[in-house]
Amino acid sequence: MSAARSPIQVFGSSFQNPVLLAAGTAGFGREIAGVIELDRLGGLVTKAVSPERRAGHPAPRVAEFSGGMLNAIGLANPGLDQVAREELPWLAQNLRKARVLVNVVGSVAEDYIKVVSRLSGTAIITGFELNVSCPNTARGGEEFGADEHTLTELVRRCREVTSKPLIVKLAPTLPDPARTAQAAASAGADGFSLVNTIPGALYRMGGSENGRTPRLGYGQGGVSGPALLPIGVLATRRVRERTGLPVIGIGGIRSLEDALQYLEAGASLIAIGTAALANPSIPGRIAAHWERRG
Numbered sequence: 233m234s235a236a237r238s239p240i241q242v243f244g245s246s247f248q249n250p251v252l253l254a255a256g257t258a259g260f261g262r263e264i265a266g267v268i269e270l271d272r273l274g275g276l277v278t279k280a281v282s283p284e285r286r287a288g289h290p291a292p293r294v295a296e297f298s299g300g301m302l303n304a305i306g307l308a309n310p311g312l313d314q315v316a317r318e319e320l321p322w323l324a325q326n327l328r329k330a331r332v333l334v335n336v337v338g339s340v341a342e343d344y345i346k347v348v349s350r351l352s353g354t355a356i357i358t359g360f361e362l363n364v365s366c367p368n369t370a371r372g373g374e375e376f377g378a379d380e381h382t383l384t385e386l387v388r389r390c391r392e393v394t395s396k397p398l399i400v401k402l403a404p405t406l407p408d409p410a411r412t413a414q415a416a417a418s419a420g421a422d423g424f425s426l427v428n429t430i431p432g433a434l435y436r437m438g439g440s441e442n443g444r445t446p447r448l449g450y451g452q453g454g455v456s457g458p459a460l461l462p463i464g465v466l467a468t469r470r471v472r473e474r475t476g477l478p479v480i481g482i483g484g485i486r487s488l489e490d491a492l493q494y495l496e497a498g499a500s501l502i503a504i505g506t507a508a509l510a511n512p513s514i515p516g517r518i519a520a521h522w523e524r525r526g
Contacts, residue, residue: 237523240274242478242500243397243422245358247274248329250495251519254482254505255280255335255361255401256305260319265326267512273519274501275331277361277425278319282337283346285311290449295434300457300484301506302432304450307337307366312347316354324356331358333399340370341386345393352394359397361480362390365428377402380412384419391420399480401425402467404460409467410474423478425503426467429454457506460484465497472498486514488521 239246253276258264260278270276280286288308295302309315315334323332334357338344348360364377364386377383377400390398400416402409404427413424432455434447446452461484468481478501481494486507494502507514 237525240500243359243399245331247331247501249274249519249522250491250499250501251515251522252277252331252333252480252501252503253508253515254503255333255363257505257508260315261323261326261332262319264512268508269516271327271329272516273330275333275358277333277335277503278315280307280309280335280337280363281312281315281347281351282307282309282339283312283343285309285314292447292449293453295447295453297434299459300455301509302434302448302453302455303429304448304453306450307363309337312350316350320351320354320356324354327356332356333359333361335361335363335401337363337366339366341376341382341389344386345389348390348398349393352396357396359399359422360390360394361399361401361425362387363401363428365401365403375403377406377412380415383412384415387416387419387421397422399423399425401428402471403428404430404463404467404483410470413471413475413477417475417477421477423480423500424471424475425480425482426471427460427464427483429456430460430463431455456483458484458486461490461493465493468494468499469497485518488518491518491522 251273255277258276289304289306336347400421433452436445436447464483479499480501481499482503491502504515
């Protein structure tokens with residue numbers, strides 16, 4: 233009989249296995265609690281949290297295609313007050329083993345600071361995942377992660393208001409993700425999530441007179457699913473080698489073999505998104521397979 237796997241010690245906490253649910257795919261936990269056994273997993277990353285409520289983009293928000301999924305949710309969320317008052321207390325009451333990372337978004341740096349500062353003292357939170365692929369309205373819509381000076385300033389300011397781990401979620405479209413990660417590390421980042429989605433668009437043929445009706449209400453969105461697997465694995469390896477900091481591998485994970493690709497590349501944890509939406513049993517199966525390997 234194989235020996236039981238030891239818990240994973242990372243970000244100052246113990247994770248019972250490396251399997252997380254990726255941000256945006258599990259809501260705040262209660263939305264999928266009757267479908268996925270949350271406490272069977274290593275943890276979950278919450279839906280994005282911004283200071284104010286966000287309605288998100290118009291429907292349709294999701295479009296499937298042969299290589300995965302295109303989505304434009306628009307970072308819809310109930311806002312900081314409701315998350316602090318209702319969502320996090322529910323997680324604290326219902327989780328015993330699974331860890332919680334809170335995904336943070338904003339239009340300006342002060343938005344991130346406000347969320348991190350307000351929630352920093354919440355015991356159920358293991359750390360914060362900073363989504364720096366958001367458009368920075370103070371800089372004309374440029375993504376926070378696209379400019380290393382802007383990114384380091386954001387991480388530095390978040391570091392000043394919390395002692396909890398800061399995990400920076402980077403886009404796969406950066407010219408050199410490892411260099412960007414190193415800059416974030418120098419400002420106080422404790423680790424990274426790799427990778428976010430890739431921008432894309434799809435059209436619905438015959439939906440209008442000229443046949444060019446976007447399949448998403450917003451017109452474009454983020455590509456997720458199997459196509460991201462080799463992109464995420466390579467980014468994980470390069471960032472891990474450059475920074476030496478923990479990485480959460482994200483993108484295209486549908487099986488234990490896919491998860492092992494990230495772990496072999498140096499990831500400490502992995503996060504499952506699109507696959508769990510298609511088949512909610514996948515995260516639990518991967519966690520069980522991982523543990524049985526001893």
